[in-house]
Amino acid sequence: MRNGLTFDLLHTDGRARLGRVTTRHGAADTPVFMPVGTAASVKALSSQDVRELGAQIILGNTYHLYLRPGHEAIASFGGLHHFMNWPLSILTDSGGYQVFSLSALRRIREEGVEFRSHLDGSRHFLTPELAVDIQQALDSDIMMALDECPPHDAPREYVEKSMALTTRWARRCLARRLEGKGALFPIVQGGLHVDLRIRHIEELAGSDWPGMAIGGLSVGEPREQMMEMVDCAAVRLPADRPRYLMGVGTPRNLVDCVAMGVDMFDCVMPTRNARNGSLFTSAGKLSIKRAEHRLSDLPVDERCSCFTCRNASRGYLHHLFRANELAYFRFATIHNLAYYLGLMSSIRGAIRENRFAEFHREFISGPMGE
Amino acid sequence: MRNGLTFDLLHTDGRARLGRVTTRHGAADTPVFMPVGTAASVKALSSQDVRELGAQIILGNTYHLYLRPGHEAIASFGGLHHFMNWPLSILTDSGGYQVFSLSALRRIREEGVEFRSHLDGSRHFLTPELAVDIQQALDSDIMMALDECPPHDAPREYVEKSMALTTRWARRCLARRLEGKGALFPIVQGGLHVDLRIRHIEELAGSDWPGMAIGGLSVGEPREQMMEMVDCAAVRLPADRPRYLMGVGTPRNLVDCVAMGVDMFDCVMPTRNARNGSLFTSAGKLSIKRAEHRLSDLPVDERCSCFTCRNASRGYLHHLFRANELAYFRFATIHNLAYYLGLMSSIRGAIRENRFAEFHREFISGPMGE
Numbered sequence: 049m050r051n052g053l054t055f056d057l058l059h060t061d062g063r064a065r066l067g068r069v070t071t072r073h074g075a076a077d078t079p080v081f082m083p084v085g086t087a088a089s090v091k092a093l094s095s096q097d098v099r100e101l102g103a104q105i106i107l108g109n110t111y112h113l114y115l116r117p118g119h120e121a122i123a124s125f126g127g128l129h130h131f132m133n134w135p136l137s138i139l140t141d142s143g144g145y146q147v148f149s150l151s152a153l154r155r156i157r158e159e160g161v162e163f164r165s166h167l168d169g170s171r172h173f174l175t176p177e178l179a180v181d182i183q184q185a186l187d188s189d190i191m192m193a194l195d196e197c198p199p200h201d202a203p204r205e206y207v208e209k210s211m212a213l214t215t216r217w218a219r220r221c222l223a224r225r226l227e228g229k230g231a232l233f234p235i236v237q238g239g240l241h242v243d244l245r246i247r248h249i250e251e252l253a254g255s256d257w258p259g260m261a262i263g264g265l266s267v268g269e270p271r272e273q274m275m276e277m278v279d280c281a282a283v284r285l286p287a288d289r290p291r292y293l294m295g296v297g298t299p300r301n302l303v304d305c306v307a308m309g310v311d312m313f314d315c316v317m318p319t320r321n322a323r324n325g326s327l328f329t330s331a332g333k334l335s336i337k338r339a340e341h342r343l344s345d346l347p348v349d350e351r352c353s354c355f356t357c358r359n360a361s362r363g364y365l366h367h368l369f370r371a372n373e374l375a376y377f378r379f380a381t382i383h384n385l386a387y388y389l390g391l392m393s394s395i396r397g398a399i400r401e402n403r404f405a406e407f408h409r410e411f412i413s414g415p416m417g418e
Numbered sequence: 419m420r421n422g423l424t425f426d427l428l429h430t431d432g433r434a435r436l437g438r439v440t441t442r443h444g445a446a447d448t449p450v451f452m453p454v455g456t457a458a459s460v461k462a463l464s465s466q467d468v469r470e471l472g473a474q475i476i477l478g479n480t481y482h483l484y485l486r487p488g489h490e491a492i493a494s495f496g497g498l499h500h501f502m503n504w505p506l507s508i509l510t511d512s513g514g515y516q517v518f519s520l521s522a523l524r525r526i527r528e529e530g531v532e533f534r535s536h537l538d539g540s541r542h543f544l545t546p547e548l549a550v551d552i553q554q555a556l557d558s559d560i561m562m563a564l565d566e567c568p569p570h571d572a573p574r575e576y577v578e579k580s581m582a583l584t585t586r587w588a589r590r591c592l593a594r595r596l597e598g599k600g601a602l603f604p605i606v607q608g609g610l611h612v613d614l615r616i617r618h619i620e621e622l623a624g625s626d627w628p629g630m631a632i633g634g635l636s637v638g639e640p641r642e643q644m645m646e647m648v649d650c651a652a653v654r655l656p657a658d659r660p661r662y663l664m665g666v667g668t669p670r671n672l673v674d675c676v677a678m679g680v681d682m683f684d685c686v687m688p689t690r691n692a693r694n695g696s697l698f699t700s701a702g703k704l705s706i707k708r709a710e711h712r713l714s715d716l717p718v719d720e721r722c723s724c725f726t727c728r729n730a731s732r733g734y735l736h737h738l739f740r741a742n743e744l745a746y747f748r749f750a751t752i753h754n755l756a757y758y759l760g761l762m763s764s765i766r767g768a769i770r771e772n773r774f775a776e777f778h779r780e781f782i783s784g785p786m787g788e
Contacts, residue, residue: 088737092744096729117712117737124713125733133729342487343494359466359503363495367458367487374462374747 052231053190053258055290061404063283063309066396069105069259069290071137071189071231073129076104078290078311079399081302081392082139083385084319087112088122088132090385091319092377095134100355101385102393105137105189107314110182111146114172115165119185127187139314140188141294142179142221142235145263148197156196158213176220180232188230192261192294193221195235200269207239215251222255233292235263240273242280249284259290262310266295275304282309299328299391299416306395307408318388322380325369328387332415334362336380341366354386355379422601423560423628425660431774433653433679436766439475439629439660441507441559441601443499446474448660448681449769451672451762452509453755454689457482458492458502460755461689462747465504470725471755472763475507475559477684480552481516484542485535489555497557509684510558511664512549512591512605515633518567526566528583546590550602558600562631562664563591565605570639577609585621592625603662605633610643612650619654629660632680636665645674652679669698669761669786676765677778688758692750695739698757702785704732706750711736724756725749 052071059066067078083090083098085106090098098106108128113119125131128138144161147154151163160175176194183191195214198207218234225232234252238244252260262281265274278293282305285291292312293305302313318328325337329349334341336348347357348365356365356379368376398407411417422441429436437448453460453468455476460468468476478498483489495501498508514531517524521533530545546564553561565584568577588604595602604622608614622630632651635644648663652675655661662682663675672683688698695707699719704711706718717727718735726735726749738746768777781787 087741087743088734089741089743089745094729094745094748096725116741117733121713121733121737125715125731131731131734131737133734343491345495355466359464361495361501363487363491364458364501364503367491367501371457371459371486373457373459374744375459375464377744378464378748 051225051256051258052229053290055259055288057288059400061399061402062307064306064395064399064404065309065311066399067290067311069137069312071105073135073137073189074104076137077396079302079306079392079395080105080312081388082107082312082314083388084109084314084316085132085134087116088128090381091323092381095132097378097382098134098385099136101382102389103136103385105139106134108138108140108186108188109146110140110143110179110186110192111150113140113186114143114182115167119182123185123187127185129187137189138186139190139292140183140186140192142192142194143174143182144179144192144195144235145197145295147174156213158216160194161196176217177224180221180224184226184229190259191221191225191230191232193218193232193234195237195263197237197264197267198239200240200264200267202239204239204241204244207237207241207244211237211244211248212251215248218252219255231258233257233259233261235261235294236281236285237264238277239264240269240277242276245277245281246284249281257289259292260285261292261294263294265293266297266301266315271301274301278305278310279308299388300412300418302391303395303408303411306399307404318384319381322384323377325380327380328384328416330415336362336365336369338366348383349387352383352386352390354383356383356386421595421626421628422599423660425629425658427658429770431769431772432677434676434765434769434774435679435681436769437660437681439507439682441475443505443507443559444474446507447766449672449676449762449765450475450682451758452477452682452684453758454479454684454686455502455504457486458498460751461693462751465502467748467752468504468755469506471752472759473506473755475509476504478508478510478556478558479516480510480513480549480556480562481520483510483556484513484552485537489552493555493557497555499557507559508556509560509662510553510556510562512562512564513544513552514549514565514605515567515665517544526583528586530564531566546587547594550591550594554596554599560629561591561595561600561602563588563602563604565607565633567607567634567637568609570610570634570637572609574609574611574614577607577611577614581607581614581618582621585618588622589625601628603627603629603631605631605664606651606655607634608647609634610639610647612646615647615651616654619651627659629662630655631662631664633664635663636667636685641671644671648675648680649678669758670782670788672761673765673778673781676769677774688754689751692754693747695750697750698754698786700785706732706735706739708736718753719757722753722756722760724753726753726756
C-alpha cells in the first residue's frame with residue numbers, strides 16, 4: 049500500500065482501464081461509480097441498502113459533516129465507517145467545492161478560506177490543514193486536498209492564480225497527512241484552458257500522490273469543453289495510479305470518460321434524479337410522475353432485477369410519488385443506483401473482453417446516448 | 419369461513435383472549451396490532467419491510483385510496499394486495515372517520531354523506547353502498563360498514579340519532595356485500611354513554627356479522643371515559659367473533675383493552691411518533707432529537723433486536739433526524755413498529771401461559787405504564 053492505497057491496473061482496452069483500488073477498508077473494481085452519501089447517508093437509503101446494491105466505495109462530504117454533526121462527534125464514534133455502519137471504503141471531498149457553491153461570504157486568503165455556514169450563518173475558516181484534519185477525524189480512506197473552485201467563466205488570469213494557490217494548498221495538505229491514515233489525492237484545476245490543465249498536472253507531479261483527481265468540471269460549462277479538458281488531463285495523469293473525475297456525471301459522460309482513461313466517478317445525479325421522479329432505464333429516462341404510468345403494471349425497467357423492479361410497478365411508484373409517500377424515495381434511489389452500478393459493471397465487462405470500443409459505440413447510439 | 423372470515427378462540431385468561439383471525443389472505447394471531455398503511459404504504463416502509471417485521475395484517479384507508487389513486491385504478495392492478503405487493507390480510511376502514519375529520523363541507527343525509535376532498539376540493543357523495551363497493555374493489559379482507567362519527571362532545575340527542583343512522587347504514591352495507599369478498603364488520607357507536615353503547619350493540623346484533631368494531635373512541639375524550647366505553651362494549655360483543663377497537667392506541671391502552679377482551683387494534687401512533695422523533699423503548703419513550711443522544715453509541719433500545727437497533731446508534735439517528743435525512747424515517751418507523759408488534763407478541767405469550775394479569779400489573783408499573 050502506497051500512502052494509504054494500492055492500485056492494480058489489470059487490463060487496458062484502448063485508453064479504457066480495468067483496475068482495482070484497495071484501501072484500508074477493502075477493494076473497489078474500477079472503473080467505479082461512488083454513490084454520494086453527503087451527510088453520512090446515501091439519501092433515502094440505509095448503508096445496508098447500499099451494500100446490497102453492490103457498491104464498494106461511497107463518497108462523504110467534508111463540508112456537510114464538518115458543519116453537522118461535526119468531525120469530532122464522528123471521531124468519537126470511531127470514524128465515519130462506524131457512525132454510519134458502512135464497513136467498506138469511503139472517499140471524502142475536501143470541502144472546497146461546497147464552500148464555493150453553498151456557503152455565503154467567502155473570503156479567500158493564502159492561509160485558507162473564510163466562509164459562513166449555509167445552515168446557521170456561523171463563521172468558519174477552512175485551511176488545507178483543517179481540511180486534512182477533518183478528513184482524518186472522519187477516518188476517510190481517500191482524502192482530497194483543499195482546492196479553490198473558480199466559476200467556469202472566471203477570467204484566465206484568475207484561473208491561473210487560483211490554480212497556483214491550489215497547488216500550494218495541496219502541498220500543505222500532504223505535509224499534514226499522518227502516516228497510516230487514508231490516501232490523499234490532489235485536485236487538478238485549470239478551468240477550461242488546455243495549457244493550464246497540463247501545467248497544473250506538471251506542477252503537482254513533484255509529489256508522490258497515490259492517485260489524482262480532476263476537479264472544476266461539470267460546473268455549468270458546455271459538455272464539449274468538459275470533454276476536451278478530461279481528454280487532455282486524463283491521458284497525462286500517472287498511468288499507475290487511479291484517476292478520479294469529480295462530480296461526473298450522466299451515464300453518457302461516464303462511458304465517454306472511461307474511454308479517455310478515467311477510473312473513478314461520483315455524482316448526485318442518480319440519487320437526486322430519483323427523488324425528482326426521473327428514473328434511468330435501459331430504454332431511456334422515465335419520468336414516473338407522467339400520467340401514462342398511472343395504470344402500468346410494468347416494472348420501471350423490464351431488464352432490471354433490482355429490489356424495486358422486483359417489487360414495485362410503475363403504477364405503484366407513480367402513486368407513491370404523487371402522494372409524496374416516503375417509501376417512494378427509497379424505491380427510486382435503489383433503482384437509479386442499480387442502473388449506475390450495473391452500467392459500471394457492464395463497462396468493466398466490456399474492457400475485460402476487449403470490446404469497449406464496440407460497447408461505447410452501441411451505448412452512444414442507444415436510448416441513453418443523449 | 420363465515421362471511422369471509424374465521425375466528426378461532428384458542429384460549430382465555432380472565433377476559434383477555436388468545437385467538438386467530440383467518441381471512442382469504444392468511445391468518446393473524448390475536449390480540450393483533452395492525453400497522454396503518456394509509457395510502458397503500460405503511461409510511462416510510464416497503465411492504466417487504468412490514469413483512470420482515472412480522473406483521474400479519476395491515477390497515478388501508480378507504481377515504482385516501484378512493485381519492486388517490488382511486489379504487490378503480492387499484493382494482494385494475496388486481497386489488498390493493500397486488501398494487502402494494504402485500505400478500506397477507508388487509509383491513510380497510512369505511513372512509514367515514516376521515517370524511518368527518520379531514521374533509522370540508524360535510525352534509526349528512528339519510529342516503530349518505532356529501533363532502534369535499536381535502537386534496538383538491540372536489541365534491542363526492544359517499545353512501546354505504548359506495549363504501550362497500552370501494553372496499554370490494556380494493557379487495558379488502560375485512561371491510562368496515564360506513565358509520566357517522568360524531569364529535570366526542572356531541573349532545574346525547576345527536577349521538578342517539580347518529581347511532582340509529584349508523585345502524586341503518588350498516589344494514590345497507592351488509593346488503594351490498596358480495597359473496598366471496600371480504601368480511602364486513604359493523605361499527606358500534608354511542609358516544610360516551612354506556613346505555614347508548616349497549617343499545618347500539620343490541621340493535622346491531624340482529625345480523626350475522628363475522629366480527630364487530632368499536633368506533634368513535636380515541637377522538638379527544640378523557641382516557642377514563644374511553645376505558646369505560648371499551649369496558650362496557652367489549653364484554654357484550656359476541657364471544658365467538660373478533661372484537662376490533664378502532665384507532666387505539668398507546669401501549670398502555672393496548673394492554674388495558676386486551677384485559678377487557680379486545681382482539682384487534684390499529685393506530686398511527688407508532689408510525690407517526692417515529693416520524694416526529696418519539697421512539698418507544700422497554701425503558702420508556704425516547705426523544706431522539708434531544709442533545710443527550712448526540713454522542714451516544716447505544717442502540718435505541720438495548721433489549722430490542724430490530725433492524726434499526728442492530729444497525730444504527732442513537733447518535734446516528736439523532737444526526738439523521740436533525741439533518742432531515744430520509745433514511746431516518748425508515749429506521750425510526752421500523753423500530754417503533756417492532757416495539758408494538760413485540761408488545762403484542764408478549765401479550766399473547768402471557769395469555770397463553772395464564773399470566774396476563776401479572777403481565778398487565780407489571781406493565782402498568784413499568785416505564786411505559788403512563
